Amino acid sequence: MTQHPLDLATHLTPKGNGRLEGHTSPGYWNMMGPFGGTTAATLLRAALEAPQRLGDPVALTVNFCAPIAEGMFEIELIEARTNRSTQHWMIVMRQGDDMVATASAVFAVRRESWAHQPAALPKLPPAETLTPMDTVGRNAWLSRYEFRFAEGAIRFEPREDDKPDSAYSSLYVRDLPERELDFTALAALSDTFLVRIFQVLGKFLPAGTVSLTTYFHTDAAGLAAQGTKPLIGTADSKVFRQGYFDQTAELWGADGQLLATSVQTVYYKA
Amino acid sequence: MTQHPLDLATHLTPKGNGRLEGHTSPGYWNMMGPFGGTTAATLLRAALEAPQRLGDPVALTVNFCAPIAEGMFEIELIEARTNRSTQHWMIVMRQGDDMVATASAVFAVRRESWAHQPAALPKLPPAETLTPMDTVGRNAWLSRYEFRFAEGAIRFEPREDDKPDSAYSSLYVRDLPERELDFTALAALSDTFLVRIFQVLGKFLPAGTVSLTTYFHTDAAGLAAQGTKPLIGTADSKVFRQGYFDQTAELWGADGQLLATSVQTVYYKA
Numbered sequence: 001m002t003q004h005p006l007d008l009a010t011h012l013t014p015k016g017n018g019r020l021e022g023h024t025s026p027g028y029w030n031m032m033g034p035f036g037g038t039t040a041a042t043l044l045r046a047a048l049e050a051p052q053r054l055g056d057p058v059a060l061t062v063n064f065c066a067p068i069a070e071g072m073f074e075i076e077l078i079e080a081r082t083n084r085s086t087q088h089w090m091i092v093m094r095q096g097d098d099m100v101a102t103a104s105a106v107f108a109v110r111r112e113s114w115a116h117q118p119a120a121l122p123k124l125p126p127a128e129t130l131t132p133m134d135t136v137g138r139n140a141w142l143s144r145y146e147f148r149f150a151e152g153a154i155r156f157e158p159r160e161d162d163k164p165d166s167a168y169s170s171l172y173v174r175d176l177p178e179r180e181l182d183f184t185a186l187a188a189l190s191d192t193f194l195v196r197i198f199q200v201l202g203k204f205l206p207a208g209t210v211s212l213t214t215y216f217h218t219d220a221a222g223l224a225a226q227g228t229k230p231l232i233g234t235a236d237s238k239v240f241r242q243g244y245f246d247q248t249a250e251l252w253g254a255d256g257q258l259l260a261t262s263v264q265t266v267y268y269k270a
Numbered sequence: 271m272t273q274h275p276l277d278l279a280t281h282l283t284p285k286g287n288g289r290l291e292g293h294t295s296p297g298y299w300n301m302m303g304p305f306g307g308t309t310a311a312t313l314l315r316a317a318l319e320a321p322q323r324l325g326d327p328v329a330l331t332v333n334f335c336a337p338i339a340e341g342m343f344e345i346e347l348i349e350a351r352t353n354r355s356t357q358h359w360m361i362v363m364r365q366g367d368d369m370v371a372t373a374s375a376v377f378a379v380r381r382e383s384w385a386h387q388p389a390a391l392p393k394l395p396p397a398e399t400l401t402p403m404d405t406v407g408r409n410a411w412l413s414r415y416e417f418r419f420a421e422g423a424i425r426f427e428p429r430e431d432d433k434p435d436s437a438y439s440s441l442y443v444r445d446l447p448e449r450e451l452d453f454t455a456l457a458a459l460s461d462t463f464l465v466r467i468f469q470v471l472g473k474f475l476p477a478g479t480v481s482l483t484t485y486f487h488t489d490a491a492g493l494a495a496q497g498t499k500p501l502i503g504t505a506d507s508k509v510f511r512q513g514y515f516d517q518t519a520e521l522w523g524a525d526g527q528l529l530a531t532s533v534q535t536v537y538y539k540a
Contacts, residue, residue, distance in 0.1 A: 119508035
């Protein structure tokens, strides 16, 4: 069976002593480096595949320290602490002697418990009534996903009176080719929400995520149960100020379960 | 001049080679260890006081690995990467040989830019019309803050039909004694939102934050301009499932600026 491009892009070869080696993937190339979602997924996968791994990921924070060049990278996986039912990891990605990304991950053995979901599933028209975004000729990683926007598709047109557009988007999103949902895929999906400022101002400008935090709200079985169905996603921003803005996102299963939430802080020049 | 209790609680003595020493503070004691907000503020302060520090904090993630015992702790500050206008830190807190907390922080030189605040300032009645929460006889750290709830004060009563309460709260919050706002104070304030599950279920149960991420939305001058006025805070949760729930929070200045947003993931047993 041919490997899915995401599995190829996040593939790691253990080198012993918590060191692993990987390679950037042209299929997920972004403007100036790999799509941040694959970087996040690769860092998480280092911990997911550790022999001493305990439980499932609950929280992942990735700090993008420097542009990642095309080619090899090394990951150092540090087991900070393992308790009875939680495990803490520090993870560093290097190219040569330079740290290009740092991350932390919290894993936990999750057990059924009292459950309650105050958040409301966003209401979208059926996926098949929405046209997939045309990704031809754009950065490669965009063609690794199907985006069907219900609200807040990027509109590259000048705004009337320079009035900024809403930062809110809702859409269906899934891997292309279709892929069973797991933590690697969900970590990458949490970064598929296009940089809000492009949408708000209707133009490209220098911008890049500096930190991304994703929380996972179910276990491996809960993700596997989603199969390859598109997820429902929403994204929004609260404030753009002094060169940085925040971006929040939700990823929902077709069954109405909130599977992941994420926040990121993004540099911009405007 | 007497030091503010928060400055005492977060005081660090440099030991060379990026190592600093501190001590837990009885004034901010929580149920089983120090208030997580002081731990977050202490880890941030290590970077804030580094001689090679660049700019102001933009993002802070703290992972609470293990209970912190009363007494001394050591902090190791690792400068992961310094760019032209951003700086990345990894920070570890140890007691003896054990890592008890890990953190990462992103600093940046912030410059005036195009600014836009889509988020709406919560509408609360005037602070003086709201009664401060009675903190007498409760965990010490609660008396280090003034909480004036407009909505969602904790109500320790059985719920009718076991129907969970809303997880949303809005309130005025400030340091006691009053203290000029800075990053140390704001990092601690971002963890003052009581654990949502107590409010939702109306009872205490085993629960504790495992990871906390705070984004700062203004620079040092923007915080100093707030003086000692109470901040407006809101907190909410989206999903409680399999032993973990998320908690989101906003901290607003009296002038209507969103100063910080935070998320945390919290373990619970219910």
